Amino acid sequence: MHRGLIVQKFGGSSVANVERIQEVARRVVDYRRRGYDLVVVVSALGDTTDELVELANKINLHPSEREMDMLLSTGEQISVALLAMAVHKLGVEAISFTGAQGGIITDTSHTRARIIKINADKIKEELKKNRVVIVAGFQGVTLTQDITTLGRGGSDLTAVALAKELAARECEIYTDVDGIYTTDPRVEPHAKMIKEITYDEMLEMASLGAQVMQARSIEVAKKFDVPIHVRSSFSKNAGTLIIKEVKRMEDVVVTSVTINKKAAKITICSLPDRPGVAAKIFKKLSLEGVNVDMIVQNVSHTRQTDISFTVSKSALQKAMKVTRKAAANINAGQIIADEDIARISIVGVGMKSHPGVAATMFGVLAKKKVNIEMISTSDISISCIIKKRFAERAVRALHKEFGLGK
């Protein structure tokens, strides 16, 4: 019985040791025996990639990106070979492929390459022979046969791109959580797993700091309408389906509450309030590779204004240096850094047709005596910057108010 093709992706924690590899093999074989054709994408074993990076840095603190890709790509190559051996052991035919052998053709941007096409002929050939095809995630090859890696979230991208190319019925992303939750269960024990969520909501959540999947792969899935199923490699439970449109009860406005403590805020005081001043500062930051997230500028009644923006904590030092220099040139006042902040967001496509969601959010925070320092909104999300110590309290109150624990 042919049930169609599924692409399954297993992350590093799912293949962290021999026992887990065997566990993955059992799952793969179970699917195969139930009649599915399978392409399995695997990441490097556990901490292999980190260990290789460490080894490289002992030799050269600024290794060539081409050589770094050459080095790191061995991690997934080891995984696919071992998984193939484990599947064979269970009596099922399987064959492993590197990214290059799998036909994952990328541009030449080493360490962050983009897939430009997939030559899936070899994979299709092996599928026809009823073999499970196991492909190394995270890696590809340029047209001139240089090995590349796809950067963060690369294995997910490999899986989604293969699912698209092979017209798979679903792309399963196996991870160490059950699925996508209404909020972080460590913060709110009543958090519930979401059964279905739209690409747009998931994209918003990813950009707001949800760590299950990178925005890149969700964007590709959205573009080609590839259904993604995020689920646990440690259980057989269904997880979260990420799809184009979700049929929900009318009153579901907010799908999730996210929390992000990795941001820091920079405020430039007494900025001359004339056109082009802000542009100058943000151009400098961008040239130096500092990603700015939220930006808020107060309306000014004098000829001076304050401007605040957030960057990731890891970029704070660099951002402060660049900002100080830029601000000095334009005669601005004090520069204040604040690491003691959290970003709390609510996400939901339902917002589009429900006015007053922002007001509800602000009301909840006010009732909980949480001061809002910055606000930013998109079509399907509202974010507030608050003091870090209020984060958990705010999340729980919002989660309750929008009925997410039910």
Add this chain to the structure above:
Amino acid sequence: MHRGLIVQKFGGSSVANVERIQEVARRVVDYRRRGYDLVVVVSALGDTTDELVELANKINLHPSEREMDMLLSTGEQISVALLAMAVHKLGVEAISFTGAQGGIITDTSHTRARIIKINADKIKEELKKNRVVIVAGFQGVTLTQDITTLGRGGSDLTAVALAKELAARECEIYTDVDGIYTTDPRVEPHAKMIKEITYDEMLEMASLGAQVMQARSIEVAKKFDVPIHVRSSFSKNAGTLIIKEVKRMEDVVVTSVTINKKAAKITICSLPDRPGVAAKIFKKLSLEGVNVDMIVQNVSHTRQTDISFTVSKSALQKAMKVTRKAAANINAGQIIADEDIARISIVGVGMKSHPGVAATMFGVLAKKKVNIEMISTSDISISCIIKKRFAERAVRALHKEFGLGK
């Protein structure tokens, strides 16, 4: 200044850790700055290959050979990337290649593939850009892009084959010994390093158990007249040059004395002395994959004879089982195994034109009261099986008699 191309090969012990990789990089850079073009072939770091084999066996005791090659080839890929990074660090341009990228095309015999051709265009291109080209040893790729490995001594073979293909002036094999010695220096402190030796002598020594280089690569070097320079990766001293013909003083007859304690002897007593009996036994052994080395059959004056042969100690158990079964079928007598033996050999192309070398050897052993149990000769070597406890004494006496310590 262009001094021509050298191929350098560094074994696993030469790149066992970060410090040694840096040491290799310094040597490579030194050669490059002195004007040599360089292709560097590297093995896997230290014990990487053994560790990967162990990992595979935890998953599958009989892993697919294709998947084994997929797994093991990562070892050299890691080495070449790290060495390239180390060379970059010293300010010299370099690029790493897998066997596939280096154009090492092999047949499809996984784990023991044979090189069928080398497409060296990419290597030549990079050499033209004045880059050091670092190629993963031990591995290649089939015409259908499956990764293969070349089996034992594979990295030497990669180096010699590349030296041939690129018409290098020399192939340097870096190892953990200074070069080829007249005998094992642990046995005879007066052993001397041999400055020049012929391919034939080296081949004979390899087949007699000298472990520095496998016969395969020497055969290829001989076939294409590639000069091999065996030397230490821990010093700058010149080592041993393996070449076609060596100009020596007339009286150099014997080049080296070798010792091999890895053999065991099997004797079949009271074998019916009629044609085809021996053939039957050795055919059975060959069918079971047991390599037989020396064979001696006594002239028989009755209608029965004894036959003795040697196998490697590791194959003894299997060989005994096969021999017992075969001998029973043909009504032979007792089967005796003897592990307490050593094979002592003298090697030298000079023997061809010097009669009486064998007599000298037997005389020396007799004078030292060493009984000879088996004798075997080739064009350029004479071997005797003796009791293991006499091995060192015999080696030292022969080394002295043939004037090798001078």
